[in-house]
Amino acid sequence: DVKVTQSSRYLVKRTGEKVFLECVQDMDHENMFWYRQDPGLGLRLIYFSYDVKMKEKGDIPEGYSVSREKKERFSLILESASTNQTSMYLCASSLGGINEKLFFGSGTQLSVL
Amino acid sequence: QQQVKQSPQSLIVQKGGISIINCAYENTAFDYFPWYQQFPGKGPALLIAIRPDVSEKKEGRFTISFNKSAKQFSLHIMDSQPGDSATYFCAASGSRLTFGEGTQLTVNP
Numbered sequence: 007d008v009k010v011t012q013s014s015r016y017l018v019k020r021t022g023e024k025v026f027l028e029c030v031q032d033m034d035h036e037n038m039f040w041y042r043q044d045p046g047l048g049l050r051l052i053y054f055s056y057d058v059k060m061k062e063k064g065d066i067p068e069g070y071s072v073s074r075e076k077k078e079r080f081s082l083i084l085e086s087a088s089t090n091q092t093s094m095y096l097c098a099s100s101l102g103g104i105n106e107k108l109f110f111g112s113g114t115q116l117s118v119l
Numbered sequence: 120q121q122q123v124k125q126s127p128q129s130l131i132v133q134k135g136g137i138s139i140i141n142c143a144y145e146n147t148a149f150d151y152f153p154w155y156q157q158f159p160g161k162g163p164a165l166l167i168a169i170r171p172d173v174s175e176k177k178e179g180r181f182t183i184s185f186n187k188s189a190k191q192f193s194l195h196i197m198d199s200q201p202g203d204s205a206t207y208f209c210a211a212s213g214s215r216l217t218f219g220e221g222t223q224l225t226v227n228p
Binding site: 041046047048050051054064065096098107109 | 164208216219
């Protein structure tokens, strides 16, 4: 089975801190994604990457950046955390193609105080 | 701008009943419609998916009904069980996947 591992289950940070969320997949998938999940808003795409060192903005990229230096690892960076970035962050990967099945990690619940 | 609208937000069903979750979309370029199921503490997982060239797809107790002219699709869970209690997300894809708001389903024993 594909495994998508997110480094932290819970994270508490202060406003203005730089925050790194890490995600690793073990199945040599081409595509990796970062979503945030908020009640009543569903899953919203922040950034995605279809190849090493490649990245594309999703629907809500403001305040975030990403890094993909290796195929298996995709990092989400909050340059200066704000309280409105308190959310559940989900990483996902897929093999390739637009409509391939997404495999999600278990999520990181980030609280910004 | 929510391109995929999902309802209801929450749903309570008795064991053995039918659960129905509805989704509507706007973009006629969407050509792939998956449903994801999420249990507490876990990430979403693909449950079932349909393409617009068919009107219905069934996998076990789960059925997607698709109405292309109305731009609507729905998930039916037959003989609902307490183990089906989860959050369900519909989604639609053209160049990228867009998710609905989610439905929290509770199946009472």
